[in-house]
Amino acid sequence: MHCLKVRILVCLLLALLLVSLSGRAEVVLPKILGHSMVLQRNQPVPVWGKAAAGEVVTVQFGSQLKKTTTDAAGNWKVWLNAMPASPQGQTLLISGTNTIRLNDILVGEVWLCSGQSNMQYEMRKNSKVHKSDTSTVNSPVDELERAHNPAIRIFMATQKNLLKPDTTHQGWSIAQDSALRAFSAAGYFFAKNLQARLQVPVGVICSSVSGSRIEPWIPADAFTQEPYLKSTKAEGDPGKFYQKMIAPLAPFAIKGWLWYQGESNCFLGETISYTYKMQALVNSWRKLWQNDKLPFYYVQIAPFYYSKSKGQVTYTPQTLPEFREAQTAALQIPHTGMIITTDLNDDVNNLHPPFKWEVGRRLALLALAKTYGYKKLVYSGPTFKRMKTKGNLVELEFDHIGSGLASHDGKPLTYFTLAGADGKFVAADAIIKGNKVIVSSSSVSNPTNVRFGWVEDAQPNFYNKDGMPAAPFRTDNPLHYTYQP
Numbered sequence: 115m116h117c118l119k120v121r122i123l124v125c126l127l128l129a130l131l132l133v134s135l136s137g138r139a140e141v142v143l144p145k146i147l148g149h150s151m152v153l154q155r156n157q158p159v160p161v162w163g164k165a166a167a168g169e170v171v172t173v174q175f176g177s178q179l180k181k182t183t184t185d186a187a188g189n190w191k192v193w194l195n196a197m198p199a200s201p202q203g204q205t206l207l208i209s210g211t212n213t214i215r216l217n218d219i220l221v222g223e224v225w226l227c228s229g230q231s232n233m234q235y236e237m238r239k240n241s242k243v244h245k246s247d248t249s250t251v252n253s254p255v256d257e258l259e260r261a262h263n264p265a266i267r268i269f270m271a272t273q274k275n276l277l278k279p280d281t282t283h284q285g286w287s288i289a290q291d292s293a294l295r296a297f298s299a300a301g302y303f304f305a306k307n308l309q310a311r312l313q314v315p316v317g318v319i320c321s322s323v324s325g326s327r328i329e330p331w332i333p334a335d336a337f338t339q340e341p342y343l344k345s346t347k348a349e350g351d352p353g354k355f356y357q358k359m360i361a362p363l364a365p366f367a368i369k370g371w372l373w374y375q376g377e378s379n380c381f382l383g384e385t386i387s388y389t390y391k392m393q394a395l396v397n398s399w400r401k402l403w404q405n406d407k408l409p410f411y412y413v414q415i416a417p418f419y420y421s422k423s424k425g426q427v428t429y430t431p432q433t434l435p436e437f438r439e440a441q442t443a444a445l446q447i448p449h450t451g452m453i454i455t456t457d458l459n460d461d462v463n464n465l466h467p468p469f470k471w472e473v474g475r476r477l478a479l480l481a482l483a484k485t486y487g488y489k490k491l492v493y494s495g496p497t498f499k500r501m502k503t504k505g506n507l508v509e510l511e512f513d514h515i516g517s518g519l520a521s522h523d524g525k526p527l528t529y530f531t532l533a534g535a536d537g538k539f540v541a542a543d544a545i546i547k548g549n550k551v552i553v554s555s556s557s558v559s560n561p562t563n564v565r566f567g568w569v570e571d572a573q574p575n576f577y578n579k580d581g582m583p584a585a586p587f588r589t590d591n592p593l594h595y596t597y598q599p
Contacts, residue, residue: 139166139188141210145276146366148283149217152267152317154224154367155199162191162365165210174207175219191365197221199314201265216283220267222315223308224368225481227301228331228360229375231324232413232466240299240470257302257471261290265314266305268297271321273355276362286317298322300374300413303474304481311482319368321359327378328391330354333361336398342390356398364402370409370485371399372477377415377465380437383427388437389595392444397599406599409449411480413473414441414585416455417462417571434570435586442585443595451480454495457522457583462571476582492516495582501564501589508532508553508561516578519546527551529574531565533590534558539565544576551576563590 143163153159161173161180171190173180180192203218227233237258266289275285287293289302298320309316323330334353337343373395379388392412400406415438420429427433445452453476459467479493496512496519503509512519521527532542532555542555542564553564567574567586576584 139164139169140212141165141169141171141208141214142279143208143214143283144362145278145280145285146269146271146319146363147206147216148269148280148285150203150219150267150286150288151216151269152220152222152224152286152315153194153197154369155197155221155314157196157367159194159197159367160191160365161194161206161208162189163208164188165190169210171208171210174209176204199223201315214283220265220315220317222265222317223312224317224319224366225301225304225308225370225372226319226321226363226368227298227304227372227374228321229373229413230322230326230378232377232415232470233298233300233320233322233372233374234324235299235466235470236296237299237302238295240468258291258295261294261302261306262288263290263306263309264288265316266302266309267315267317268293268302268305269317269319270297271319271359271363273323273358276359289318299470300473300477301372303471304372304477305474307475307478308481311478311488312486319363319366321355321363322374323355323359325378326355326375327382328375328388328395331356331360331375332391332395333357333398336394340390340394342387343394346387360399361402365404368403368408370411370481373410373412374473375412376437376441377418380415380420380434381423381425381427381429383429383433385436385440386443386593386595388440389443389593392441393447393597396444396447396450407449409451409481409485410447411451411453411477411484412441412444413477414438414452414454416459416467417573418459418465419462420570422463431569431571435568435572435588438586439588439593440595442587443593446595446597448597448599449484451484451493453477453480454583454585456567456573456586459573462573492578492580492582494585495578496576496584498566498585498587498589503561506554506559506561508564510551510553510564512549512551512584514578514582515549516580516582518579519549519551520577520579521546522575522577522581522583525575527574527576529567529569529572529576531568532558532561533563533565534560535562537563537590539563539568563588565590 200221206216483493494514527544530544531539
């Protein structure tokens with residue numbers, strides 16, 4: 115009888131234990147933490163997730179062992195100490211009531227790329243490139259056939275996958291085969307050029323949506339906090355993609371962002387309002403990652419016939435140049451940089467030009483020079499500095515002259531126009547003289563202003579000798595914008 119009571123008691127205790135165990139929440143990780151990911155080198159790395167309230171969670175990576183207890187809501191986070199780059203796959207072990215083993219983890223450089231369709235533009239559409247990856251002429255070399263570098267890892271975010279509970283931890287991939295076919299071409303070629311120069315693993319996260327305006331990438335409260343935007347109607351569901359595709363990625367350790375967007379806002383006829391929206395976006399993302407110095411590098415949009423389109427506003431051949439000016443003004447935001455793409459469209463009727471390998475290369479040059487300390491790299495073409503009027507001539511000076519100014523095709527410089535006091539711009543002659551450009555026109559005896567590349571289909575031949583195109587500009591009525599943190 116006594117033995118029977120003992121057995122009954124044991125069975126009851128076991129049942130209670132099973133009920134207790136079944137009621138305990140297992141450790142769950144966000145989608146961005148997974149097999150084959152790259153962790154950011156040389157800075158603390160957060161590892162976080164959910165579990166039962168009050169549960170002890172341990173994280174082990176290499177020689178590091180971190181332990182924490184979840185809060186009342188079941189949230190937990192630990193910080194791994196800063197680590198040097200490592201191309202050797204290691205295991206990240208997370209233990210609570212259950213154990214999660216993430217395999218093949220590298221340490222290197224991590225960048226997040228975002229924007230609209232030109233950032234989303236897949237490798238399957240743009241894989242055949244020149245073998246040097248620097249030409250704007252297609253050739254039979256297929257990047258998808260030779261892309262087998264295990265030091266380059268990619269992660270594709272969608273509007274749904276970051277918000278779903280994840281048990282497979284399979285979001286990251288080596289940049290090859292089917293995963294690469296569907297990945298951002300600009301993002302991949304950025305990673306390829308960066309990895310080749312730095313010789314460390316590179317991870318790229320792509321979080322982009324075709325056709326998206328800038329507004330959905332900005333949290334709604336950022337509009338109310340920005341004085342200029344308070345009275346501006348926010349188009350395109352403010353914060354929609356920020357909440358779904360940016361916020362869930364934080365605080366994953368990254369080096370910076372790449373941004374390739376603007377076409378949809380150009381169709382709204384925006385100018386300085388877009389500059390302030392970029393300011394709101396950059397400030398809000400830096401606030402989310404709690405780092406006001408994270409670099410933000412972006413692409414100035416390419417030539418396209420907006421004037422032939424029908425939309426919410428009346429478009430002119432100057433709609434695009436004026437929008438580009440707004441993009442240029444955003445360079446006043448600290449720790450930003452922009453690449454020029456006036457030469458990267460072989461069909462001005464095409465809103466999605468190829469040559470994404472060159473977009474990626476130029477973004478990599480920008481990052482290498484401004485973030486990684488390669489000071490001798492020429493990462494920009496000539497940018498307007500100042501003008502002087504001398505009689506019937508205008509003398510222009512430029513920054514970023516590199517090895518010197520040049521006509522890219524050896525022909526007379528194109529797309530320079532000149533105006534006098536009447537404000538009527540006419541085609542002008544432009545001659546390189548040393549590190550300056552001299553502009554004149556027989557029909558303008560007293561010039562007052564110059565424009566360069568100030569038309570939507572302009573593909574000028576004015577470069578520096580390092581092969582980088584000059585940025586469009588005007589000296590009359592430029593936007594007045596001053597960054598205010």
